[in-house]
Amino acid sequence: MFTLLADNLRSxxxxxxxxxxxxxxKLASTLRLNPATIAMSNGSTELITWIDHLLIKSSVAVPVPTFGRWTDQPLETGKRVDMYLLREGNNFDLGLDEYIAFIRAKGSRVAVLCNPNNPDGGYLPKREVIRFMDELADLDLVIIDESFIDFVELERNPSVSLEASIRPNVVVLKSLGKNFGLHGIRFGYQVANPALTRKIAGALPKWNLNSIAETIVFMLADHRTEYEESLKLLARDRFVMAAELSRFHELTVYPSQANFLLVKLPGGVDGVELRDYLLSEHHLLIRDCGNKIGMTSQFLRFGVRPAEEVTRLVEGLRGFARSINDEPDMTTRAMELIMPEPDPARTYA
Known part of the structure; x- marks a missing residue:
């Protein structure tokens, strides 16, 4: 795809x-959806903004931690945001019945569900998401953010797009930029019933998609096989990466169905220092989650990468451990526990 883009960049x-x-x-044809149910945007954040302006009147329930714009955007426009705290002790799993009870108790008129969730990668089965939509059929709006749904391997066809398109109050959000790792094209879209879609699409700027984004859309069908193969490779890399990180005895590695892994550092280890060390000494950039509601800088998000880059990350973690063990005021216990010896017998086959 990059080669084709480069060859045709001038035109x-x-x-x-x-x-x-x-x-x-074209997008609807590729996705096998009714075009009347799709509205496209300059990134999913544009859709979040317009959904807030058009469809969220007073209050919205959001599990936290999650993607920050779901809390920040409605707060910026004076809405009440009812935050349902996902518990660390429960691996940040979302208890659906408890969340529904929370929504009822708070009287929230809009409910958000990110599946898989960001930053932990937690996933709810499709049947549970459909149940969630049906239980809340009386709300003004139910939003299912599926920005990372293509990375799910636990079940086939995990998206609820088709089910959303025939319900009166459900919107599903998607992100091609995240799926393809092409964040710079800023391309997202929503799926909803035709009436909701017309309302959202009518507010979007007429020229909100650029020519590169259009070209990517028209290339999708021709590269579907390669894309599906890449998703299989990513699932393999996620498994290997989680296994390697889990060898660090006091790192907590949370199960994920997305293209990232959430990791918690042991007490006494500063995530900001580790982030800065990996960037300056090993040219690796990781996400410190200290600015996410419901988390601290002890939590880090690692993008899933191929085995050779995981090797660099493991070397970087060992280097950081050695560097702070040399500090006289640092307890040795914390870093000894996250510094396993290399195992020469392990391979990435």
């Missing part, structure tokens, strides 16, 4: 993109 950039209807028709 891609020289001319205006097609109108939204044309691009929507």
């Amino acid at each position: 891609i950039l020289k001319f205006y993109p097609s109108d939204a209807a044309t691009i929507t028709e």
Whole structure:
């Protein structure tokens, strides 16, 4: 895909993109959805903004920690945000019945569910998400954020897009940028019933998609096989990476169905210092989750990477352990527990 983009860059950039209807028709054909149920946007954040302005009138329930815009956006416009705390002791798993009871008790008029969740990668089975939508059929709106749904391997066809398109109050959000690792194209879309879709699409700017995003949309069908193969490789890399990180005895590695892993450091280890060390000494960038509601800097999010990059990460963690063990005021216990010896017999086959 990069080669084709490079070969055609002049013509891609020289001319205006097609109108939204044309691009929507192509995307709908690829996804096998009704084009009347799809609205496209300049990234999913644009959709979150317009959903807040158009469809969230007073209050919204959001599990935390999660993607920050689901709490920040409605707070910025004066809405009440009812935050349902996911418990660390329960691996940040979302208890659906408890969340529904929370929504009822608070009187929330809109409910958000990210599946898989960001930053922990927790996943709810499709049947449970459908039950969630049906239990809350009387709300103003139910939002299912499926930005990372393509990375799920626990079940086939985990998305509830089709089910959402025939319900009166459900919107599903998607992100092609996250799925393809092409964050710079800023391309997201929503799926909902035609009436809701018209309301959202009517507020979006007429030229909110650029020509590169359009070109990617038109390339999707031709590269579906390669994309599905890449998802299998990512699932393998996620398993290997989780296994390697779990060898650090006091690192907590949370189960994930996304393209990242949430890790908790042991007490006494500063996640910000580790982040800065890995960037400066090993040229690896990790996500410190200290600014996420419901978390501290002890939590880090690692993007799933191939085995050779995991090896670099493991070496970086050992280097950080050695560096702080040299500090006289640092207790040795914490870093001894996260510093296993290399196992020469292990391979990445």
